[in-house]
Amino acid sequence: MQEVAKYIIKVNAEVKDGQIVPEIPFDEVMRLVNEPNIVIIKTGLPEAALSAVIEQTRQWAAQTPLAEGPDTFDNNQHKQRLHIAKIQKAPQLFHDHTFDAILDLEAPFKETLLNVFDPVRGFWNDMTGNNEAFGIRRGQPYFHPQVTHYPLGGSFFGRHWHPLNPQKVGMILALNQYGKDYTSGGTGYVINDHIVETEGYQDMGDMILFRYDLPHWVSPSSFADRFSWEDPAGRWVAILPFYDPWGTPADNEEPQGWKKQITQAKEVAV
Template identity: 75%
Template sequence: MKELSKYLLQVNAEFKNGEIVTEIPYEEVMRLVNEPNIVIVKTNIPEETLQKAVDATRAWAEKTPLAEGPDTFVNNQHKRRLHIAKIQQAPQLFHDHTFDDLTNLEEEYKRDLLTVFDPMRKFWNALTGNQEEFGFKEGDAYLHPQVTHYPMGGSFFGRHWHPLNPQKVGQILALNQYGRDYHSGGTGYVINDTIIETEGFQDMGDLLLFRYDLPHWVSPSSFADRFSWDDPRGRWVAILPFYNPWGTPAEHKEPQGWKEQIQTAKKATSEATV
């Protein structure tokens, strides 16, 4: 494990038989996430595997009409998001590909997407103690695979946050390489009034882990580039929310109570030792 900056840690891992195996126990990884810290896991997933996931997503999207209506949360769809999110009240500009019916996706695309999402699923299960499989569940939380493209020229996702449960820990897997495939834009966080920017720290194959109720955002890609929905350049990431469309959304008040929580914990510890 290595400290990259305040609240930003790096943990090495091996990719064995389709699973992400960290150099420290999964329980220790979760402890670091919950302190809280942003943890970058060097998964060592082969670049070829990651590129195939991007290629499969693009090929599928080219033959699939863009979704225009409200999200259904039960099918596979892709949408150009350019609005202020109703629940999160955060401005958005990115191309979202969601695979809520991944198991019924055409085999030629499903194969290459599962080589990325299945390791993410197993890793999240190992971190959280769950045993979730892919598949929609009416009225309950389920795994919600997404591939997101942030085009060059001004794409972004505004500052927002989520309920901690049932997700517990968020995952953002880099599918391409900063400095080669894109040169601006990255995920930022705030912990104890400290801004943590991960731009330039996350390489292709790196998995960002974060406590799910931390405020976070995706910084804009440079406006020096011309924007185009059809340009494949830009940042590509895979994420795997454990999402309940019928669940309680995050509170309107931003969860900035870390200092209060720490002080409360210190007070309780002090009183217990008296």
């Protein structure tokens, strides 16, 4: 474990029997996230498995019509997001591939995705004390596996936030390499009124963990590059949200309650 910048801590891990096992206990990882810090887990997931997710997601998308209507949260779809979120007023420009019905995908694509998402799911369960499986469950929270592409030439995701529960910890897994596959664009956060940028700190296979109610964003890729939806160049990440899409949405005001909660927790500890 090493603090590589203010509020950024890297933790080594390895894959054992299909599970990501960190060098420190899971409850310690959770404590570091809740302080809060940005914790980067060096997962040890094979680069070949990560690259296969990108390649086969692109192949699947080429054969699947773009979704244009409102999200239904009960299928597998991909959408070129180019709008401003209604509630949080967060502008966004990226290509989103969402696999709510991941278990309904045909092999071998399903196995390719599960080779990555299953270890991430297990890590989240171990960290949060849950035992959740993939599958759509109306009226309850469930997993929404996503593979997101931020093309070169100005893709981004504006400052936004989420309710803390039931996700508790956000997870962003790098599917390709900064400095090689892309050279601009990273996720930023606000911690104790301090701006924390992770660009350049996350390598292929690294998984960023963050307290889910921290305001955060994805910085734009360089406008020096020409934008193209078809060009696979750019940043690729896998994320695993866990929420009820028909539940209460995020508030239109930035959540600052975590500051009070953390202060209270420290007072109790003393």
